[in-house]
Amino acid sequence: MTGDHKRSLMENYLLRTMNANTALTLPQSQSRLPIERRIMRFDYKDIESPVFHSDNAVVSAYWVGLSSSFPLGEAEFIKSVRLFEDQITDARLKDEVQDFAAQEAHHGLQHKLVNKRFDEVGYKTSHIEKFMVEKLDERVRNWSPEKRLMHTVAAEHFTATMAHYALTHADTLGIEPDSVHNLFLWHAIEEIEHKSVAFDVYLNCVGNRFKLRRHYAFFAFIEFPLNMIAMTRFLLKDRGHKTTWAERKGMWQHLFGKQGLFRACWGQYMSFFKKDFHPWQHDDSALVAEWKEKLAPYFAHQPQ
């Protein structure tokens, strides 16, 4: 073996070792905010009527539908991320998965409490729960772990985008009882804090961006709108409510009007299709800092 050949073998060995070490130490988490665990105190007794949004039964039922889907929906988010827990090599991302799970579990609990109050004023949120149980059972039986995680990543982008909307349109959000208004704003803070956890887990444990974008299109344009229409209709039908044209128009304005939710969120929703997308390309950390201060009186426990 010549001296040159020996040297090139040595160089190759060193390069391989360096690459392997770099791969092992490469951070997987790209979070920008600490994911804080808070215990909240809300008293939902200020919900006195099933119509609590802009005197519109349809818009009110839409928000109740969203709230009713959270306890089971968020439990599935936690499970789908935890399916990959053993494959995560970054200690920071591992910790974030725990904090993400703690936040989502507390969201589920608070929404359970508010849903109970919605039932007391005339809704049947158990109807939505039944609908969710059937959907999730079918998903767990037929979907691969990768597909379940993709679904969570897609839903997390949707919730983080709606969270951004809620915090930037708090004055015009239109939810009248203070407790429900603040519940959604607190939920929004935490959705932004943990918005990249499921995404980073997917990127590092699965990594197929094409499949992820394709699944997101299915979720954003088919599943989410159909689910929301179905849930709103179930809730209104259970109350025996006959929807008027004025209420339909109000609902359309709420979602697609000038300051409407989906119109305002459109750009951020669509950014998911960028080839190098990452949730923190939308840096809303200053917005979270502002709202953490405003909602601090509701935090029963503020971590040090």
Ligand SMILES: [Fe+2]
């Ligand atoms: Fe949540």
Ligand SMILES: [Fe+2]
């Ligand atoms: Fe979330």
